[in-house]
Amino acid sequence: MSVTVRFVGSGDSFGSGGRFQTCILVDGPASRICIDFGASSLIALAQQGIEHNTIDGIVLSHLHGDHCGGVPFLLIDAMLAARRARPLTIAGPPDLERRMSQIREALFPGSHIMTPKFPLAWVEMAPGRPHRVLDCTITPERAQHTQETNPSALRVEIGGKIVAYTGDTEWTDDVARIAHGADLLIAECYFYDKPVKWHLNYPAIAAHRHALGAKRVILTHMSREMLAHAADVPEECAHDGLVVEL
Numbered sequence: 249m250s251v252t253v254r255f256v257g258s259g260d261s262f263g264s265g266g267r268f269q270t271c272i273l274v275d276g277p278a279s280r281i282c283i284d285f286g287a288s289s290l291i292a293l294a295q296q297g298i299e300h301n302t303i304d305g306i307v308l309s310h311l312h313g314d315h316c317g318g319v320p321f322l323l324i325d326a327m328l329a330a331r332r333a334r335p336l337t338i339a340g341p342p343d344l345e346r347r348m349s350q351i352r353e354a355l356f357p358g359s360h361i362m363t364p365k366f367p368l369a370w371v372e373m374a375p376g377r378p379h380r381v382l383d384c385t386i387t388p389e390r391a392q393h394t395q396e397t398n399p400s401a402l403r404v405e406i407g408g409k410i411v412a413y414t415g416d417t418e419w420t421d422d423v424a425r426i427a428h429g430a431d432l433l434i435a436e437c438y439f440y441d442k443p444v445k446w447h448l449n450y451p452a453i454a455a456h457r458h459a460l461g462a463k464r465v466i467l468t469h470m471s472r473e474m475l476a477h478a479a480d481v482p483e484e485c486a487h488d489g490l491v492v493e494l
């Protein structure tokens with residue numbers, strides 16, 4: 249079975265390199281999911297000719313706007329112009345539903361009175377154990393990032409393949425666990441050599457990647473400083489629209 253991964257958005261929070269915020273579309277044999285859904289994701293999907301009504305599930309690593317901020321825009325369009333009928337599952341860290349409704353109300357005051365006509369399910373995933381979401385098995389592990397975002401790294405098993413995604417985090421043994429034997433490890437690589445709290449830089453990835461046993465590694469979430477060095481590293485670097493077959 250083949251699984252397709254598309255980097256709809258491969259950028260950091262701040263538009264470095266003109267890239268869209270994190271949005272990774274994964275097509276498995278039975279479902280289409282999006283790993284993270286930054287504030288710019290509806291624009292990125294539209295630019296790449298992808299109808300958001302075709303997405304069955306959204307899986308969120310943590311509650312920073314560049315990873316989850318597109319969800320309110322999708323929900324409101326789904327309820328209004330896009331007239332969604334297809335069920336939608338949104339999975340993410342503990343307290344997901346309450347926090348996302350706060351974010352939606354902050355961005356669209358008064359929108360709490362709107363209720364979806366399509367089936368909408370929220371799945372809050374405690375770290376450290378597998379969760380069934382659509383036809384995927386997702387194991388979140390605790391990440392070392394801004395604690396208020398309930399951060400996690402994600403191991404996604406879909407169609408017999410394993411896609412591992414660090415989310416935003418420093419390197420830890422928990423993060424290493426998601427990547428073991430993965431068909432694809434998607435690693436945030438915020439800086440090339442500058443040490444930075446709560447994120448990975450290139451030396452941290454280079455020091456650990458060979459011990460992981462991941463078959464393929466793609467770097468994403470790059471700052472201006474890292475983008476300037478993308479050609480200097482042997483690892484593949486994502487760009488918006490990059491499509492990978494596993």
Ligand SMILES: [Zn+2]
Nearest residue numbers: 261312314416
């Ligand atoms: Zn981020």
Ligand SMILES: [Zn+2]
Nearest residue numbers: 310312393416
């Ligand atoms: Zn973050």
